[in-house]
Amino acid sequence: MNELLNSILGLDELGFGAQDVALELARPLAPWVWAMGAVLAALASWWCYRRLIGPRAARGALAVVRTLTLLLVLLLIAGPQLVRERTRIESDWVVVLADRSASMQVPDAPGGTTRNAQLSDALNRSSAAWSAIAQSKRVLWLGFDAGAYELTGDAPTPELGEADGRRTALGASIEQALRRVAARPTSGIVVLSDGRSSDALDRASLRRLQSDQIPVFSVPLGSPDPAPDLGVTGVEAPELAFVRDSTPVVVELERLGEGRVDPDSLVQLVDESTGEVLAERPVGDALDASASARVTLTPKGETPGARRWIARVVPRGDDLISDNNEMSLAIELVDRPLRVLYLDGYPRWENRYVKNLLLRESSIRSSSLLLAANRRYTQEGDVAITRLPQSPGEWEEFDVIVLGDLRSDLLGRSQLEALREHVAVRGAGLLWIGGEGATPETWFETPLGDLLPVRSGASLDSGRLNTWDEDVTLVRTPEGARLGVLELGDAPGAWPMRLSDPRTGWSRLRWMQKIGPERVKPAASVLAAGVPASAFTPELLDDQGAGALGAGSPALLSMRYGAGRVVYVATDEIWRWRYGRGEDLPERFWLPLIRMLGREGLARSGRSALLRATPKRGQVGASVRLSLELLDQSLVDAAPTSVRVEITRDDASAGSRPVELRLSPEGVLVEGDDSPRSFGSSWATNEPGTYSVRVTEPLLAPLGLHATLEVWPSDDERRRPETDHDALAELAQQTGGQVVPVSQLGTLGDLLPNRELVMTGPREVRPLWDRPLILALLITLLALEWVGRRLIRLA
Numbered sequence: 001m002n003e004l005l006n007s008i009l010g011l012d013e014l015g016f017g018a019q020d021v022a023l024e025l026a027r028p029l030a031p032w033v034w035a036m037g038a039v040l041a042a043l044a045s046w047w048c049y050r051r052l053i054g055p056r057a058a059r060g061a062l063a064v065v066r067t068l069t070l071l072l073v074l075l076l077i078a079g080p081q082l083v084r085e086r087t088r089i090e091s092d093w094v095v096v097l098a099d100r101s102a103s104m105q106v107p108d109a110p111g112g113t114t115r116n117a118q119l120s121d122a123l124n125r126s127s128a129a130w131s132a133i134a135q136s137k138r139v140l141w142l143g144f145d146a147g148a149y150e151l152t153g154d155a156p157t158p159e160l161g162e163a164d165g166r167r168t169a170l171g172a173s174i175e176q177a178l179r180r181v182a183a184r185p186t187s188g189i190v191v192l193s194d195g196r197s198s199d200a201l202d203r204a205s206l207r208r209l210q211s212d213q214i215p216v217f218s219v220p221l222g223s224p225d226p227a228p229d230l231g232v233t234g235v236e237a238p239e240l241a242f243v244r245d246s247t248p249v250v251v252e253l254e255r256l257g258e259g260r261v262d263p264d265s266l267v268q269l270v271d272e273s274t275g276e277v278l279a280e281r282p283v284g285d286a287l288d289a290s291a292s293a294r295v296t297l298t299p300k301g302e303t304p305g306a307r308r309w310i311a312r313v314v315p316r317g318d319d320l321i322s323d324n325n326e327m328s329l330a331i332e333l334v335d336r337p338l339r340v341l342y343l344d345g346y347p348r349w350e351n352r353y354v355k356n357l358l359l360r361e362s363s364i365r366s367s368s369l370l371l372a373a374n375r376r377y378t379q380e381g382d383v384a385i386t387r388l389p390q391s392p393g394e395w396e397e398f399d400v401i402v403l404g405d406l407r408s409d410l411l412g413r414s415q416l417e418a419l420r421e422h423v424a425v426r427g428a429g430l431l432w433i434g435g436e437g438a439t440p441e442t443w444f445e446t447p448l449g450d451l452l453p454v455r456s457g458a459s460l461d462s463g464r465l466n467t468w469d470e471d472v473t474l475v476r477t478p479e480g481a482r483l484g485v486l487e488l489g490d491a492p493g494a495w496p497m498r499l500s501d502p503r504t505g506w507s508r509l510r511w512m513q514k515i516g517p518e519r520v521k522p523a524a525s526v527l528a529a530g531v532p533a534s535a536f537t538p539e540l541l542d543d544q545g546a547g548a549l550g551a552g553s554p555a556l557l558s559m560r561y562g563a564g565r566v567v568y569v570a571t572d573e574i575w576r577w578r579y580g581r582g583e584d585l586p587e588r589f590w591l592p593l594i595r596m597l598g599r600e601g602l603a604r605s606g607r608s609a610l611l612r613a614t615p616k617r618g619q620v621g622a623s624v625r626l627s628l629e630l631l632d633q634s635l636v637d638a639a640p641t642s643v644r645v646e647i648t649r650d651d652a653s654a655g656s657r658p659v660e661l662r663l664s665p666e667g668v669l670v671e672g673d674d675s676p677r678s679f680g681s682s683w684a685t686n687e688p689g690t691y692s693v694r695v696t697e698p699l700l701a702p703l704g705l706h707a708t709l710e711v712w713p714s715d716d717e718r719r720r721p722e723t724d725h726d727a728l729a730e731l732a733q734q735t736g737g738q739v740v741p742v743s744q745l746g747t748l749g750d751l752l753p754n755r756e757l758v759m760t761g762p763r764e765v766r767p768l769w770d771r772p773l774i775l776a777l778l779i780t781l782l783a784l785e786w787v788g789r790r791l792i793r794l795a
Helices: 002-009 031-049 056-078 115-125 127-136 170-180 203-211 349-360 413-426 478-483 538-545 574-581 584-602 633-637 725-734 742-751 772-791
Strands: 021-025 080-084 087-090 093-099 138-144 148-150 186-193 216-220 229-236 240-242 249-256 266-271 277-282 292-297 305-314 326-334 338-344 364-371 377-381 400-403 429-433 472-476 525-532 553-561 564-569 609-614 617-619 624-630 643-649 659-665 678-683 689-695 706-712 757-760 764-767
Touching: 031 056, 056 080, 056 772, 093 115, 093 170, 115 127, 115 742, 127 138, 127 742, 138 170, 148 170, 170 186, 170 203, 186 725, 203 725, 216 725, 216 742, 229 305, 229 326, 240 584, 249 266, 249 305, 266 292, 277 292, 292 478, 338 349, 338 584, 349 364, 349 377, 349 574, 349 584, 400 584, 413 429, 413 564, 429 584, 472 553, 478 525, 478 553, 564 584, 574 584, 609 689, 609 706, 624 643, 624 659, 624 706
Parallel strands: 093 138, 093 186, 186 216, 240 326, 338 364, 338 400, 400 429, 429 564, 617 706
Antiparallel strands: 021 080, 080 764, 087 757, 138 148, 229 249, 249 292, 266 277, 266 305, 305 326, 364 377, 472 525, 525 553, 553 564, 609 624, 624 678, 643 659, 643 689, 659 678, 689 706
């Protein structure tokens, strides 16, 4: 029928029966108008024919024809037309943000699985729900860490890939996701994450979510209860050490998350090539009161040459992140004896024991001399010398110089100046052993006065140090524990309590200088304190002896001077400890001190210049100090005005260019020498990675000087393993969304609102009043009435 009408009316695709085509009136009339029109048309037709002469039936038929004609005219006035509505439905979007940062590898999900495995399992179990969502909505899958990026793969869920992002920026990722769906209807943003983020959603993005009514549905991953994680954040160790030397390696630990670290967790130092455990210590309660701690290990390397050691923690119980459990360090072990020169003024008891200790120790070559007031000397030791060193080159034969209780005028001023240069430039160690006769009083006004960690007392006590008028015992301080030189106990890192307890009798020292706090130089640190027997309490040993100074005075002080280190011992009574443990305790006291002093200059021995980067491991954006020190006098005499270095990133692309930096002079270390020995500058970068620094200055380039440093991001994912489900809940609440438990991810389709848009385009209109059929119909009706009137003779 529709085809017949379309054919009769001459209609094409916009005709009866076509899709979305409807018959309408251009000027629609109300139903009562149509009813009244029909009544009026009928009445008017009846009125016209009621009194005419002719058969009643004929007049009635003509009235009907006229009524139809009038109604047809009324219909044409209303404007019949065919109309097609142009409508389009735009589906709404769902944005899914899946966390791909390294924190997703933390195994704190139910069953001990990782957060990433929890996410993959949840997506697999809810695949049917995602298929249903994709039928009515467009789903945009984005992964995010420091930013958002599109995930690829087959529907209904994509391939997640590796979760290895080093930084999480949820706020920035949501902002980027909003830009991807700008001007499109969005029914919601689904965040699959542990909630930990280095940034927050900015106000502009939050206002857009609220104004556009885009809810955020948070799906928290991982455990809401923070668990502790133990990690290594840094390692400090000397660059060079002697073979079979107790080398202090300071391991920096950090407790992440909440909860207590098992005190039986171990800190170990392992040889990378052999796997041998060189030293280990339990963590104990070091991390109970603080989130970070420093543990000192004292391994003894047996194999000379360049070695690589690994500092690691072995947690007891669960460990959230295994990637932060270890850190490597490079060290070179030198197999040569430590060279010591011991000068004293008279054969006191301490002199005899220290001298014999140096002779017994196979790893030390010593020369011991007693200098008399008439400048005659008695020589002992296993290496004989023909005279006292005069120049810096002669002092260079010794790694450590021990000065006992001898008068300063027994050495000439030029000898003392050369010794000071040896310590300041070459990094030699100087050990002072105080005495009742001349040390330190006669040394304050000499060139070595600056190398004493105590001030001159000329304005205080007539230049002489007071002494305790009663017996004292030694108590190790936290700084002494950190340096690892006062480990006199049987357990690693231990200080025996009986050594500080005067009740043992043999631990009492009969003589000690009483150094007031006003006399300690600001750069000096106290390694041990002398506590009078009357003031000792066992509580002084709590907190590693931190309160000992309040009850006593410094007994063992350490101070850096230039490239070297100075140690001052305020007593010559250490030999008395032999009554408690024989030679064991004095040996454990003196040898680590001498070895520590010898290590300072080992890195400079035989070198013409030294390049250092401090710190070796720093954060992105933090300044790294690059310093160069000239050790060879010929290089100093060349007087370079600056030193050019080149910094390259080890993992940089082939097209990247190295950074050139100029090191500027930083002054002189030796009086009377105007040529700079030290050069330095600061450098910072925003790109994490491992960098190599090498000297390209033509004068120094043949030396092959280089240094390495590591730059890591300050917001490294591995440093923040705990979840932040509260942040996800707050984000959902602020945007009108809700928190969806990961186990109920399949119900997400019921929660998403319908934001699809129905788009209406321009209408297509085809008028019908001008169709030939309509005109023919009107003419037919008029003709019928005229013919009828002729037949009954009314026309």
